[in-house]
Amino acid sequence: MSSKVVVRAERLGKRYTLRQKEPYLAARDYLAKLITQPWKVFRQKRREAFWALKDVSFEINEGEAIGIIGKNGAGKSTLLKILSRITEPTEGYAELHGRVGSLLEVGTGFHPELTGRENIYFAGVILGMSRQEVRKKFDEIVEFAGVEQFLDTPLKYYSSGMAMRLAFSVAAHLEPEILVVDEVLAVGDIEFQKKCLNKMENVSQKSGRTVLFVSHQMGQIRRLCNRAIWLEEGQVRMIGPTLEVVAAYEKSNMENPEHQNYKRTRQKAFFREWKLRSPSPYLLSTFDPVEVVFVLEVNQMLHHVHHGILLTTMDSQILWGSYTNIRTLSPGLYEISYAFRMLPLPTGMFVWRVTLFDTNGLVDSWEAFPYMQVQLPNYQHSHDQWSGIMNLPHEKEIKALTPAL
Numbered sequence: 001m002s003s004k005v006v007v008r009a010e011r012l013g014k015r016y017t018l019r020q021k022e023p024y025l026a027a028r029d030y031l032a033k034l035i036t037q038p039w040k041v042f043r044q045k046r047r048e049a050f051w052a053l054k055d056v057s058f059e060i061n062e063g064e065a066i067g068i069i070g071k072n073g074a075g076k077s078t079l080l081k082i083l084s085r086i087t088e089p090t091e092g093y094a095e096l097h098g099r100v101g102s103l104l105e106v107g108t109g110f111h112p113e114l115t116g117r118e119n120i121y122f123a124g125v126i127l128g129m130s131r132q133e134v135r136k137k138f139d140e141i142v143e144f145a146g147v148e149q150f151l152d153t154p155l156k157y158y159s160s161g162m163a164m165r166l167a168f169s170v171a172a173h174l175e176p177e178i179l180v181v182d183e184v185l186a187v188g189d190i191e192f193q194k195k196c197l198n199k200m201e202n203v204s205q206k207s208g209r210t211v212l213f214v215s216h217q218m219g220q221i222r223r224l225c226n227r228a229i230w231l232e233e234g235q236v237r238m239i240g241p242t243l244e245v246v247a248a249y250e251k252s253n254m255e256n257p258e259h260q261n262y263k264r265t266r267q268k269a270f271f272r273e274w275k276l277r278s279p280s281p282y283l284l285s286t287f288d289p290v291e292v293v294f295v296l297e298v299n300q301m302l303h304h305v306h307h308g309i310l311l312t313t314m315d316s317q318i319l320w321g322s323y324t325n326i327r328t329l330s331p332g333l334y335e336i337s338y339a340f341r342m343l344p345l346p347t348g349m350f351v352w353r354v355t356l357f358d359t360n361g362l363v364d365s366w367e368a369f370p371y372m373q374v375q376l377p378n379y380q381h382s383h384d385q386w387s388g389i390m391n392l393p394h395e396k397e398i399k400a401l402t403p404a405l
Contacts, residue, residue, distance in 0.1 A: 006210050007060035011092035014053040014078050052078040053234045065204040065211040067225035069249055075234040076214045080180050098177025103168050112156035116147055119155055123170045137173045145169035172199050178210045179203055200224055218246050247373055250349055269298040271354055271366040284374045287342045287393050294336045294354055302329040306357040314349050345374045346391045
């Protein structure tokens with residue numbers, strides 16, 4: 001990867017002025033107010049300043065794929081609009097060295113009255129390409145977007161998904177040195193999202209061009225980006241390697257007041273805490289044997305106890321489950337441990353869910369918090385559709401069984 005800086009932002013800030021909406025007045029009410037309270041009519045309307053970005057600085061080298069993450073309203077789209085020269089910063093500056101291809105909103109840079117064919121050439125002109133250069137890429141663009149049938153139809157008749165497919169295809173194939181993509185991929189179907197991610201990987205890793213990618217899908221950010229920028233309330237919260245920044249962002253989202261203030265009631269029994277028996281109690285970072293420990297507090301005698309456990313993804317897909325029958329549990333503290341030879345999981349967040357039943361039914365059901373964070377070397381296929389769930393370490397060997405002819 002080149003050390004040449006192609007994007008530099010220095011103390012970027014963007015301020016918007018918010019005006020308070022005045023209540024609607026009929027003509028007679030306005031005239032009455034003008035006579036009785038003229039000072040209210042002519043006084044200056046109150047305005048409020050809102051900083052969408054404040055003091056944002058970073059550098060991006062040629063060939064890097066940068067993920068920009070943060071909650072809604074954090075300033076991600078505003079930052080991309082400044083970098084794409086759609087809006088000017090209020091303070092600071094941004095330097096970009098190279099041709100920029102932007103996909104910020106569905107239809108951005110396209111004219112609704114022009115056909116799909118005309119918009120492809122129109123976008124090429126905006127990027128500074130000759131008609132001949134665009135013609136060389138034309139067939140690839142159309143095939144990737146899958147809009148051959150509608151190529152000579154005005155864009156205003158396209159669905160949002162079709163417009164997005166064409167816009168992405170144009171932005172990616174017309175070879176900008178810097179490709180800027182906002183969260184518009186959410187408009188497309190799953191298969192097209194995968195095509196887009198594969199294309200962006202190709203643009204960054206094989207072509208050596210720079211990609212800036214905004215997404216709320218942390219799996220996409222982990223797969224595509226080598227570094228990430230976390231924005232929070234218009235400011236940079238963290239910049240660094242993708243796995244570290246995404247892990248900190250996900251942990252921050254879990255540490256919300258709903259979780260912090262959650263208090264277990266004094267039931268007959270309840271699970272108090274859990275941990276991995278390792279230096280990092282909630283981080284799995286090796287394929288070594290691992291022990292998972294749950295602490296159970298029992299306040300009353302329990303009979304015919306049934307204990308269950310599940311390991312799930314964040315979207316509740318079950319990866320493994322088991323159960324244990326226990327005759328009785330007297331009041332006191334108990335440690336329930338599970339020893340695994342390894343947990344071959346992909347990078348991400350996973351959830352342990354534990355339950356306890358007795359003769360009368362459910363005693364406690366707990367989604368163990370904090371969630372388990374996994375950061376392991378990747379042994380999966382590079383394409384999502386073939387990667388599966390398990391991350392199995394292995395060695396490959398190919399040897400001839402018969403001599404070559």
